[in-house]
Structure formats: structure tokens, C-alpha cells
């Protein structure tokens with residue numbers, strides 16, 4: 088697999104990561120359909136065999152179930168993996184999500200120790216602030232994360248869904264290695280808001296989460312009724328009545344282009360992100376998909392391919408909001 092530098096602090100990762108969120112349930116529901124622990128662990132192994140040793144998780148996923156699953160999968164091989172996890176959605180001592188964001192020093196200290204325990208490790212390679220706590224200055228949050236670097240508990244610092252201004256303020260306190268935000272052919276807010284340019288100027292890496300538009304760009308979802316009753320995506324405007332029919336037409340055009348190139352539309356969506364110097368972390372719980380996604384890391388798109396894609400989904404295309412109103416309010420834009 089091709090390797091890339093993520094930020095300027097020394098982190099080197101494969102050019103396609105593995106998003107693990109969908110491998111475990113979330114509270115009482117499954118995120119993206121039925122989970123299967125055995126297949127999920129086999130997916131992590133298969134990814135590793137193919138060079139895909141960059142795993143993305145968060146304490147929120149489960150909560151904690153996802154970190155524990157990863158611990159199980161990588162047991163005995165910790166040093167061979169690069170683990171990214173996140174803190175910030177507040178989880179209380181009864182393991183309940185409070186639905187508040189907490190970026191205070193005390194909470195960070197508690198969160199990192201909990202994640203280390205759940206991951207059965209003594210260090211986290213890349214530790215992200217999952218969402219900005221708008222009641223705590225970013226300087227305070229990053230200073231606390233910086234202390235974790237000095238203590239050897241984490242290797243590198245990342246932030247998720249932050250604005251250019253927040254990144255600049257954070258980077259002045261401690262070098263930020265990565266920002267992770269939603270980015271795909273259906274979601275280009277970070278490009279529109281100038282975040283990608285800021286990261287480029289500061290030498291900070293960008294990791295694209297939900298690079299397949301939460302599966303929409305795979306072309307496998309033909310109707311909202313294809314999604315299980317308790318599927319997370321049913322609550323997202325992009326998948327709802329108003330936008331679904333428009334978006335599915337865009338997906339069909341992307342699929343047609345992928346077919347011309349003898350690849351899948353998921354692979355085209357991943358290759359398009361890589362062509363921008365961005366690391367996608369497609370999420371899957373199946374060996375078959377992880378193989379295809381890693382293969383996509385070898386596809387080189389021509390200028391002509393890229394122009395055709397841009398003409399299908401030009402910057403600024405309105406595909407609907409990526410979250411419900413509550414979660415949109417937690418983004419830093």
C-alpha cells in the first residue's frame with residue numbers, strides 16, 4: 088500500500104484507513120445495519136494483511152464497544168497498528184452518553200485513561216478532539232492534549248470538524264498533525280469554508296470521514312426503505328425524501344463513470360479523495376469491501392476523469408445536510 092505523511096510531526100500512514108465505527112452497535116441500535124463481531128475482526132485482519140493498519144475509532148462508538156473490539160482484534164500485535172481514537176462527547180461513569188461536549192482538562196485526562204484501558208494499550212497513536220467544546224477555549228483543550236503527548240500517552244494530536252480559525256489557534260499551542268471531518272463528493276464544506284487551504288498552509292494532514300457518503304455513493308442504497316428501521320442514516324436530511332431522489336440521480340451518473348473505468352463507484356469515490364492528497368477512512372465491517380477499498384488506493388484518475396466527476400457533482404451542489412439539526416449545531420462552522 089502507498090504510505091503518506093499525515094502532518095509534519097512524523098506520522099506515516101497508509102493512504103486508505105479503516106473506519107471501524109459501523110462494526111459495533113451504537114447504544115441500542117446498529118449504525119449501518121447488522122453487526123457481526125467475527126466478520127468485523129476478520130475485516131481488521133484482512134485490512135492488516137493488505138497493509139491497511141490505520142484504524143479509526145472513538146470512545147463514543149458503542150460507547151466503548153468499538154475500542155474494545157479493536158483491542159480484541161489487535162491483541163499481541165499492538166505495535167503493528169496505528170490507532171486513532173477520539174474524546175469529547177461526554178460519557179458519564181455509568182457509560183451513558185450525556186449528549187454534551189466536554190473539552191475540559193479533567194475530562195480529557197479521564198477520557199484518555201479510559202480509552203487506553205479499553206484499547207488495552209499504553210499509548211494512542213493519534214488522539215482527536217471529536218467536537219469542539221464551545222464553552223472551553225481551544226487553547227485549554229489543546230494544552231491538556233499536549234500534556235498527554237509529553238506523558239507518552241498519545242503520539243499525535245488531531246481535531247475533528249473544526250473551522251480554520253480554531254485550527255490556527257490550536258496549532259499555535261501544539262502542532263496539530265491531523266484534522267478529520269466529513270468529506271466526500273456529497274460533502275465539501277471544508278473545501279468551501281477554506282479549511283483545506285488552511286491545513287495545507289500549516290502542514291496539517293486531512294482525514295476524510297464518511298468518504299462514501301455513509302454508503303450513499305456505493306450505489307447500493309436505491310431507496311430509503313433499503314435501510315433498516317433503526318438505521319442511523321434515516322435521521323439524516325441527505326437520505327430523506329426531499330433530497331434522496333435528487334441524490335440518487337447523481338449516484339447513477341457516478342456509477343456510470345465508474346463502470347466505464349471498470350471500477351466500483353465506491354472505488355471512484357475513494358480515488359477522487361486520494362487525488363486531492365487526502366486520506367479517506369472508508370468504514371466497513373466486511374472483508375469483501377475492505378479489499379475493494381484498499382485496492383482503490385492504487386487507482387490513478389486522469390484529469391479527464393476528474394473533470395467528468397466535477398461536472399456531475401460540482402463544488403456547491405446541495406445534497407442536503409449531513410446531520411440532523413442538533414448535530415449540525417455542534418459543528419464549528
Ligand SMILES: NC(=O)c1ccc[n+]([C@@H]2O[C@H](COP(=O)([O-])OP(=O)(O)OC[C@H]3O[C@@H](n4cnc5c(N)ncnc54)[C@H](OP(=O)(O)O)[C@@H]3O)[C@@H](O)[C@H]2O)c1
Pocket residue numbers: 105106107108109119120143144217247248267268295296297298299300301302303305307353354368369370371372373375376377379380
Ligand atoms: N469524526 C467524526 O465525527 C466521524 C463521524 C462519522 C464517521 N467517522 C469515522 O469515519 C469512518 C467512515 O465513515 P462512515 O463509516 O460513517 O461512512 P462511509 O465510509 O462513507 O460509509 C460506510 C458505509 O459504506 C459501506 N461500504 C463501505 N465500503 C464499501 C464498498 N466497497 N462497497 C459498498 N459499500 C461499502 C459500508 O457498508 P458495511 O457497513 O455493510 O460494510 C457502510 O454502510 C467511520 O467508521 C468512523 O471511524 C468519524
